[in-house]
Amino acid sequence: MRSPGFWGGRAPRKLQPSEQPTEGSDSMKLLCALVGILVASMCAGQGLVAKKAWTPPRTADGQPDLQGVWTNATITPLERPADLAGKAFFTPGEAAAYEKRVVENANVDRRRSDISADVGLAYNEAWWDRGTHVVKTLRTSLIVDPADGKLPALTADGERRAAGLAEQRRLHPADGPENRSLAERCILWGTAGPPMMPGPYNDNYQIFQAPGYVAIVVEMIHDVRIIPLDARPHLPSNVRQWLGDSRGHWEGNTLVVETTNFTGKTRFRGASENMRLTERFTRTDPDTILYEYTVKDPATWTKPWTAQVTMAKSNSRVYEYACHEGNYAMTGILTGARAGENNSAKAATK
Amino acid sequence: MAKRLWMATVAGAACLSVLGWAAPPPKPAGYVPPRTADGQPDIQGVWNNATITPLERPADLAGKAVFTPAEAAAYEKQAAESNNRDRRGKDGATDVAGAYNQAWFDRGTKVVPTLRTSLIVDPPDGKIPYSAGGQKRLDAAAEYARLHPADGPEDLALADRCILWYTAGPPMLPGPYNSNYQILQAPGYVAILVEMIHDVRIIPLDRRPHLPGSVRQWLGDSRGHWEGNTLVVETTNFTGKSRFHGATENMRLIERFTRTDANTLTYDFTVEDPATFSKPWSASIPMTKSSGPIYEYACHEGNYAVPGILGGARAQEAATK
Amino acid sequence: MIAAASVAAMLSVTTLPAVAQATISRGPRTADGKPNLNGIWQVLTEANWDLQGHAAAAGPMVPLGAIGAMPPGQGVVEGEEIPYKSEALVTKKANFADRLKLDPEVKCYLPGVPRATYMPFPFQIVQTPKFILISYEYANAARTIYMEDPGPAPVDSWMGQSVGHWEGDTLVVDATGFNDQSWFDRAGDFHSDALHVVERYTLHGPDMLMYEATIEDKNVFTRPWKISMPIYRRQEKNVQLMEFKCVEFVEELMYGQYRKKPAKQ
Numbered sequence: 063m064r065s066p067g068f069w070g071g072r073a074p075r076k077l078q079p080s081e082q083p084t085e086g087s088d089s090m091k092l093l094c095a096l097v098g099i100l101v102a103s104m105c106a107g108q109g110l111v112a113k114k115a116w117t118p119p120r121t122a123d124g125q126p127d128l129q130g131v132w133t134n135a136t137i138t139p140l141e142r143p144a145d146l147a148g149k150a151f152f153t154p155g156e157a158a159a160y161e162k163r164v165v166e167n168a169n170v171d172r173r174r175s176d177i178s179a180d181v182g183l184a185y186n187e188a189w190w191d192r193g194t195h196v197v198k199t200l201r202t203s204l205i206v207d208p209a210d211g212k213l214p215a216l217t218a219d220g221e222r223r224a225a226g227l228a229e230q231r232r233l234h235p236a237d238g239p240e241n242r243s244l245a246e247r248c249i250l251w252g253t254a255g256p257p258m259m260p261g262p263y264n265d266n267y268q269i270f271q272a273p274g275y276v277a278i279v280v281e282m283i284h285d286v287r288i289i290p291l292d293a294r295p296h297l298p299s300n301v302r303q304w305l306g307d308s309r310g311h312w313e314g315n316t317l318v319v320e321t322t323n324f325t326g327k328t329r330f331r332g333a334s335e336n337m338r339l340t341e342r343f344t345r346t347d348p349d350t351i352l353y354e355y356t357v358k359d360p361a362t363w364t365k366p367w368t369a370q371v372t373m374a375k376s377n378s379r380v381y382e383y384a385c386h387e388g389n390y391a392m393t394g395i396l397t398g399a400r401a402g403e404n405n406s407a408k409a410a411t412k
Numbered sequence: 413m414a415k416r417l418w419m420a421t422v423a424g425a426a427c428l429s430v431l432g433w434a435a436p437p438p439k440p441a442g443y444v445p446p447r448t449a450d451g452q453p454d455i456q457g458v459w460n461n462a463t464i465t466p467l468e469r470p471a472d473l474a475g476k477a478v479f480t481p482a483e484a485a486a487y488e489k490q491a492a493e494s495n496n497r498d499r500r501g502k503d504g505a506t507d508v509a510g511a512y513n514q515a516w517f518d519r520g521t522k523v524v525p526t527l528r529t530s531l532i533v534d535p536p537d538g539k540i541p542y543s544a545g546g547q548k549r550l551d552a553a554a555e556y557a558r559l560h561p562a563d564g565p566e567d568l569a570l571a572d573r574c575i576l577w578y579t580a581g582p583p584m585l586p587g588p589y590n591s592n593y594q595i596l597q598a599p600g601y602v603a604i605l606v607e608m609i610h611d612v613r614i615i616p617l618d619r620r621p622h623l624p625g626s627v628r629q630w631l632g633d634s635r636g637h638w639e640g641n642t643l644v645v646e647t648t649n650f651t652g653k654s655r656f657h658g659a660t661e662n663m664r665l666i667e668r669f670t671r672t673d674a675n676t677l678t679y680d681f682t683v684e685d686p687a688t689f690s691k692p693w694s695a696s697i698p699m700t701k702s703s704g705p706i707y708e709y710a711c712h713e714g715n716y717a718v719p720g721i722l723g724g725a726r727a728q729e730a731a732t733k
Numbered sequence: 734m735i736a737a738a739s740v741a742a743m744l745s746v747t748t749l750p751a752v753a754q755a756t757i758s759r760g761p762r763t764a765d766g767k768p769n770l771n772g773i774w775q776v777l778t779e780a781n782w783d784l785q786g787h788a789a790a791a792g793p794m795v796p797l798g799a800i801g802a803m804p805p806g807q808g809v810v811e812g813e814e815i816p817y818k819s820e821a822l823v824t825k826k827a828n829f830a831d832r833l834k835l836d837p838e839v840k841c842y843l844p845g846v847p848r849a850t851y852m853p854f855p856f857q858i859v860q861t862p863k864f865i866l867i868s869y870e871y872a873n874a875a876r877t878i879y880m881e882d883p884g885p886a887p888v889d890s891w892m893g894q895s896v897g898h899w900e901g902d903t904l905v906v907d908a909t910g911f912n913d914q915s916w917f918d919r920a921g922d923f924h925s926d927a928l929h930v931v932e933r934y935t936l937h938g939p940d941m942l943m944y945e946a947t948i949e950d951k952n953v954f955t956r957p958w959k960i961s962m963p964i965y966r967r968q969e970k971n972v973q974l975m976e977f978k979c980v981e982f983v984e985e986l987m988y989g990q991y992r993k994k995p996a997k998q
Contacts, residue, residue, distance in 0.1 A: 121861075122764030129861065237993040239984040249980050268877065270859045270866045272763075272771045277859040277866055279875055284843075286868035286875045288857055294971040303976040379883065382890035386980045387842050387914065396991035403993065624786035624813045627805065651788075 118315055118345040123273040125291075126315045128345055131380060132373040134258065134353065135193030135265040137164045140369065142203035142211030150211065152200045165194050191263035198350060198372040204259075206354075207368040213331065220362035224332045236399035239392060246392060248385035250304050250328060251282035256321055256339055257330075257355040260371065267373070268380045276310055276317060283385045289319055296322050302335055304328060317343040334361040349375040445641055445671040450599040452617075453641045455671050458704035461584065461679065461697050462520030462591040464491045469530035469538030477538065479527040488522060495519075518589035524698055525676075531585075533680075534694040540657055546688035550658040562725035565718055572718060574711035576630050576654060577608035582647055582665055583656075583681040586697065593699065594706045595677075602636055602643060609711045615645055623649050628661055630654055643669040659685045675701040761939060763860060768902045768936045770858045770865070773967040773974065776944075779806030780851040781838075783920035784960060786813060793833045803919075809851075811959040815922060821953045828921025836919055840987060841979035843874050843891035845915025846908050846930050847946040847960070855967050857974050865897060865904070870974045878906055886910025889926055904934040917948075925952035940966040 118126040137160075142149075152160060168190070172183035197204065203211030216224060234241050244250040245261075252261040258280065266281040278287040289310040297307045307323035319341040326335030337359040344352045351373040358366040445453040464487075469476075479487060495517070499510030524531070530538030542550065560567050570576040571587075578587035584606065592607040604613040615636040623633045633649035645667040652661030663685040672678045677699040684692040763769045779787075786808030792801030817825060828835055838844065844852055854870040865878040878897040886894035886909055894910040913926040933945040942964040949957040 129863075234993075238991075239988045247980065247984065249978060268864075270861050270864060272859045272861060275771075275859055277857075277868065279866065279868075279877065283873075284875050285873050286866070288859065288868055288974060290973065294973075297973075297975070301975070304978055305976065380877065381888070382843075382892055384843055384891050386840075387837075387891060392988055393991065396988055400991060400993065624808060626813070627786045627788050627807070629788060629805075 116347050121271045123271075125271050125276070125312060126317070126345060127271065128269045128276065128317065128343055128351060129271055130269060131376040131378060132267045132269065132351060133193075133265050133376045134253070134260045134267070134371045134373045135191060136195060136197050136204075136260050136371060137161065137193055138196045138201060138204055138371075140204045140259070141213060142205070146202045147210070149202055150209070152196060152202060154200065157196045157200050161195055168192070189263075191265070193260065193265070197370070198374075199352075199370065201370070204369040204371055205367060206370050207356075208365070214363045214365045214367050216332065217360070217362060217364055220332055220334075223334075223362070227329065227332070236395055239396070242392065242395060244328065246395070248283060248389050248392075250285075251280070251385075253282045254280040254285040254287075254305060255330065256287070256305060256308070256319075257341060257357070257369070258353065258371075264381075264383065266376060266378070266380050276319075279380055281380045282383050284383060289317075299323065302326070306337075306339065315344055317341075319343070330357075332362055333357065333359045336361055443671075443673045448597045450597075452597050452602070452638060453643070453671060454597070455602070455643065455669055455677055456595050456597055458702045458706060459593045459595065459677050459699035460591055460702040461579070461586045461593070461699045462518060463522060463524050463531075463586055463697065464488065464520055465523045465528060465531055467531045467585065467695065468540060469532070473529045474537070476529055477536065479523065479529060481527065484523045484527050492521060516589075518591070520586065520591075524696075526696070526698075528696075531695040531697050532693060533696050534682075535691070541690045541693055542658070543686070543688060543690040546658050546685075546690075549688070553655070553658065562721050565722065568718060568721060570655065572721070574609060574715050574718075577606070577611075577711075579608050580606045580611045580613075580631060581656065582613070582631060582634070582645075583667060583683065583695070584679065584697075590707075590709065592702060592704070592706055594704065602645075605706060607706045608709050610709060615643075625649070628652070632663075632665065641670055643667075645669070656683075658688050659683070660687045662687060672698075677701075761936070763862075765862045767860070767862075767899060768904070769860070770904065770934060770936065770942065771860050773855050773857045773972050774942060774964045775853075775855040775967055776851040776962055776964050778809055778851060778962045779804050780809045780960065780962060781848065781853060781918055782806060784808065784810050784918050784922055785815060785920070786810075787920070809960040809962050811961065816955045816958055818953060818955055821923075825921045825923060828916070828923055830921075832919060832921055835921070837915055838919060839983070841872050841983045843915065844869070844871060845891055845911065845917075846876070846893050846895070847932060847948070848915060848917055849874050849876070849892070850932075850944060850946070850964070851962065854977060855972075855974060868974060870977050872977060872979055878904075891915055893928070893930070900933075902935060904932075906930075906932040906934070908932065923953065924948070924950045927952050934964075937963075940968065942966075 169186045174180040205211045252259045264281050268279040270277040274291050276289045289308045302325040306321040308321040310319040321339040324337050341355040346352050354370045356368040448454050496513045501507035532538045579591050590607050594605040596603045602615045615634045628651040632647040634647040636645040647665040650663045666682045668680040670678045680696045682694040782803050789805040790803045794801045849869045852871045856869040859866040868875050876892045878895040889912040893908040895906050895908045897906045908930040911928040929949045931947045935943045944964050945961040947959045
């Protein structure tokens with residue numbers, strides 16, 4: 063059992079200097095604390111803020127305070143791009159250049175002679191809100207483990223399942239609503255997960271805390287993750303839920319949430335219903351929550367993998383996203399597919 | 413002759429004393445019912461109200477309000493013989509229809525202890541006082557039933573449909589069998605479990621208002637209070653579908669329960685429905701202590717009758733095409 | 734001097750009080766002195782079938798038998814009748830006649846306010862000084878009650894915008910910014926986008942809330958009217974909200990007609 067550390071958080075792997083230090087022995091901890099405070103007090107005098115010295119305020123019942131409206135929009139991809147292989151971090155200058163390039167690219171004209179392709183590529187940043195910044199840690203991928211920033215290899219079963227799903231999608235793109243994505247069906251959005259991943263827009267969350275509970279309102283699609291902090295057991299294993307079943311506890315200043323009871327229908331990157339997710343929320347400064355998660359699904363990946371996203375404080379509010387109530391998309395997609403088949407059938411009989 | 417006159421006078425006095433719903437209940441000579449823990453006169457137990465005395469006075473007994481004991485005994489003997497005689501019919505259908513004897517029924521074997529010739533005590537002629545409108549409606553309903561005996565389940569008797577039994581009412585009248593009730597009392601409530609069809613009348617004794625007028629119920633909505641040793645129950649909010657002698661949804665019922673001796677619960681009721689009856693009418697039925705128990709009557713769960721009746725009607729129609 | 738101060742600061746930091754992990758407070762007051770509404774609650778009335786008093790009745794779907802029948806209810810409306818304008822009453826009756834097609838609940842649409850309160854599903858209140866979150870199990874509907882007024886609702890929505898304040902020990906919630914899409918119950922009672930609801934939540938003992946809602950809509954009703962009912966705390970061991978993501982269950986209903994038909998043989 064790890065003892066709550068002054069810095070909070072648990073670091074299962076070797077950390078870079080820019081990140082939080084590992085837990086060492088108590089005397090080392092003491093020394094680091096001393097040094098940190100000395101540095102902090104000196105830096106503070108020069109107008110710089112050393113994040114490592116920041117302690118989150120507490121809620122009335124003593125929980126580190128994570129409350130507020132947060133956004134995890136970022137242009138950092140889940141996996142490290144091929145052209146950045148071997149490069150785990152940007153320098154600040156490289157990050158700025160990358161951001162500039164990505165943002166420009168998102169708004170560039172993409173005309174095509176084929177009408178379908180032309181329309182398909184017409185969406186620019188007026189339609190999206192993917193963010194304009196890389197993550198605060200300046201990593202080149204959200205994945206921090208494996209070290210190459212890529213998802214670990216799939217198991218044979220994982221590959222088979224993934225291939226099967228891809229084939230299904232190819233053969234039956236729109237036979238019925240079940241063939242469409244969960245977002246198009248207005249059942250589940252990527253930002254809800256869990257894990258809670260940035261999506262095309264509205265990557266917004268509002269966190270509330272009351273004695274014994276942390277509640278996360280996910281704007282898309284008004285999902286509320288209510289996480290009890292007592293030691294109650296998970297739901298029975300025959301009960302499976304889209305967002306799984308979460309249980310939380312504090313380790314120092316880090317909220318650790320364990321989630322099981324997934325359905326296997328969420329197909330998070332191909333995961334099975336036996337996926338086990340561990341999330342860690344640490345408020346590293348007034349405007350930042352470091353959100354880290356580890357996925358364990360031996361049926362799908364050859365080893366667990368871990369990713370980090372930084373969540374930034376937002377001045378905005380969470381709006382109501384009445385997805386299903388306004389879901390013209392589904393009707394349009396299906397009737398369009400049926401019309402297409404009709405046209406093909408008519409053409410065939412000519 | 414003198415004895416008969418005396419009996420008639422006593423009976424007449426008793427009759428007069430229950431006339432109208434404002435009259436005081438019959439005062440039992442000397443019997444004081446025990447009390448429940450919260451002070452209600454105790455009417456608890458299993459009771460049975462089976463009797464061969466009819467609701468309305470038979471035509472051949474017009475003008476005769478009360479039997480002599482000998483007449484009563486003769487009436488009882490005659491009823492027993494009549495109910496058990498062979499009634500062979502000319503064709504299969506009438507033969508079967510007449511086949512039910514007292515093995516199938518349990519109407520009781522006795523007239524009421526008051527020796528009245530009808531359960532109705534008011535009007536004095538022992539007959540239901542239909543208004544012109546009420547009689548018209550009754551006749552129309554009878555004509556409809558004659559023409560549409562089994563178009564669908566709604567044409568069948570409520571008892572055949574397993575919705576409501578005769579003994580539940582209210583008012584609670586004896587039925588063809590199982591005329592059994594269990595009464596329980598708790599602070600502020602009297603509960604009457606009617607065996608047929610496991611209906612429970614839960615009667616609050618506080619002065620709460622009736623249900624809203626928009627809510628109508630098969631058994632209406634009952635409110636009770638004690639007047640001395642008599643439980644007075646007022647019931648409104650009927651549906652008009654219960655077909656109680658043609659009564660409409662505006663029927664208003666007053667019932668009076670008085671334990672007149674250890675083994676007798678005297679049950680009086682008065683029915684009021686100006687749209688159907690030209691004046692209120694009243695009846696009195698004694699309920700007799702029974703050893704019980706109350707059984708479960710899972711009527712609907714075993715209702716082969718309705719599919720049989722309707723299926724038979726459809727088969728007949730098909731045969732005549 | 735700096736070293737000593739640093740040591741002192743560090744010591745005070747490392748001796749922070751242990752985080753209260755396991756306390757799901759049932760105390761009558763929150764830490765900021767307000768009545769403690771935290772917990773999982775559910776209403777026991779038949780209001781969702783029909784706000785007004787009603788006898789039991791057959792349901793609109795014969796195959797559902799008794800399961801689809803309407804249970805009876807004594808009604809939750811003060812004065813028994815909802816004061817419709819005469820032309821609005823015509824609409825209500827038409828709604829009722831066609832409720833299988835028109836009731837938004839059938840399609841798993843958001844329930845609006847106050848219907849969300851008395852759906853036959855539990856909801857959880859997470860109470861903080863600045864916000865009170867109500868998370869409804871039904872269709873994972875949610876509303877955040879702003880305890881500091883954020884100004885007028887920026888846009889209309891199904892669940893409206895709720896602004897709360899305390900009047901003594903009563904939480905008063907003022908909800909506006911509704912669209913006209915939701916119903917009040919399965920009996921066709923409806924509103925326009927002028928809907929204004931004021932709710933009052935008052936604890937009566939630790940396990941019961943008395944709930945009142947005053948409903949006002951100048952386009953539909955002749956005057957404001959009020960409903961009231963108790964809300965009971967769910968007390969099963971380890972009780973939690975579960976998922977009722979009903980969108981999946983209505984896809985066949987809503988999109989089945991657009992399915993690809995199997996090819997003719």
